[in-house]
Amino acid sequence: MKQHVLFVDDDTNVLEAYRRGLRDRRDQWELTLIPCSLLAWDTLQKRSFDTAVFDVRMPGLNGIDLLTRVQQSLTLRDMPVIIVTGEADRSLKRTALNLGAADLLNKPIDREDLLARLNSTLRLKAAQDALRVQNQLLEHRVRERTAQLVASRLDIIWRLAKAAEYRDEETGNHVIRVGCYSRAIARVMGLDAEFVDNMLIVAPLHDIGKIGVPDSVLHKPGRLDHREWRVMRKHCDMGAEILSDECRFKHVARRFGADSQTLAHVLPADDPVLALATSIARGHHEHWNGAGYPHGLQGEEIPLEARIVAIADVYDALRSERPYKQAFSVDRALSILAEENGTHFDPAVYEAFLLAFDEINALESEFNDAAAPLLSSQVHDEDECLVC
Structure with a gap:
């Protein structure tokens, strides 16, 4: 099954570069390219993605704002986000990491560097999904076992009450x-x-x-x-x-x-x-x-x-x-x-x-x-x- 990757950048040339540079991964990844951060946020409410790449400098919602919204969302916060910046400002990078960015990329983007970052975040997401499924299974088993114990205990209570009545x-x-x-x-x-x-x-x-x-x-x-x-x-x-x-x-x-x-x-x-x-x-x-x-x-x-x-x-x-x-x-x-x-x-x-x-x-x-x-x-x- 394909993994879904979202790219958000107001520069359509950059988005086209992503598409060309990752065309050999089309059998593994489904790419969604969006030139507007507000549209991207609307899309995130409707679809799920395994990872996302946000440019930091965009009109409206910038990449940091979009990352903040993602981290504040209970349904989206587990999605790894890579922040792309041409800035050398270390404080900006620290802000992104402190807000929960999974990784950082500097412009101009090297294809091999991009592939390495995407592979890393996609493995992270796959591991998170597997862990969540395992936790849900364990929680179901615990609830099932607890229900059995409670039912057994209530049955004993009623039988004890009936024993007292017969006594x-x-x-x-x-x-x-x-x-x-x-x-x-x-x-x-x-x-x-x-x-x-x-x-x-x-x-x-x-x-x-x-x-x-x-x-x-x-x-x-x-x-x-x-x-x-x-x-x-x-x-x-x-x-x-x-x-x-x-x-x-x-x-x-x-x-x-x-x-x-x-x-x-x-x-x-x-x-x-x-x-x-x-x-x-x-x-x-x-x-x-x-x-x-x-x-x-x-x-x-x-x-x-x-x-x-x-x-x-x-x-x-x-x-x-x-x-x-x-x-x-x-x-x-x-x-x-x-x-x-x-x-x-x-x-x-x-x-x-x-x-x-x-x-x-x-x-x-x-x-x-x-x-x-x-x-x-x-x-x-x-x-x-x-x-x-």
Whole structure:
């Protein structure tokens, strides 16, 4: 494939000399000869060249001005430029080199000198192009590998959420619905897109701490006594610990050869997704009035993400059939939420829930539990179980 060379000089005799002197290279190079610097600049916006030769003395834009424009252009700055001058002024030559000229030529131009300079700049351009292609390929591979790691990590998060749901003997799509409802509420509240999408990913992990609750408490038929409720309420802090304490795993992974780049993608330091999940796991049973657990936070002391998941979780619990209760009607569930507005729930989040309710109602139908089997052993107190 031919390489493209641009010559710009207001002297048409010089341009003709270029054409005659390089006619034996027509099978390798395509020459473009332009007698006007302004026209040359317009041409550079429309066509790409492998190298260019600018005369320094031209009306309108001189060669230095044209070189400056080229260097300031993100699309043109990689094109090597040779500056031709009849001047003996060293400061002018230094200016050209400082501005990014790849080489200099003095008039009168020697053909062999010109060929040497052109061959040099064309090899430079070819090397730059090859490097750019290689970098693009590497960037594509990195993006592809990163996407695979992220997808794998998200898959693990969802599987972990589902494991926690089965551990609690809940059935169906509860964790999926809580994630979808939380995302819908966050979107209506006008939160940034990354936060909104992350809520879909991490809200399903809200009860992951129940993995650490003993079977004797988690699966006890009948009411829990005071001691057992203290144990049950520890699931919030246990969930936060599960989601935040990965340091020991990193140490072991490195010990057995996991490279730092892979670990950085799989378990990045200060990961905002895990930080969000940790905050939700710890705070989703806190109440707006401070009567919740595990730390009795109130108002805006409770992280916003936890306040959002709180109402999504309770609404889905009210609307879901459990071994110990039938599903409440939509009207009854909404009535209970209204009663808890300002005490259990953040009023702003409650209002966002109502604004998002049409979407939430559609999501409930899409991810319903119609085919899910029921278990029949647990008979916890209704008020306790809806929010435990």
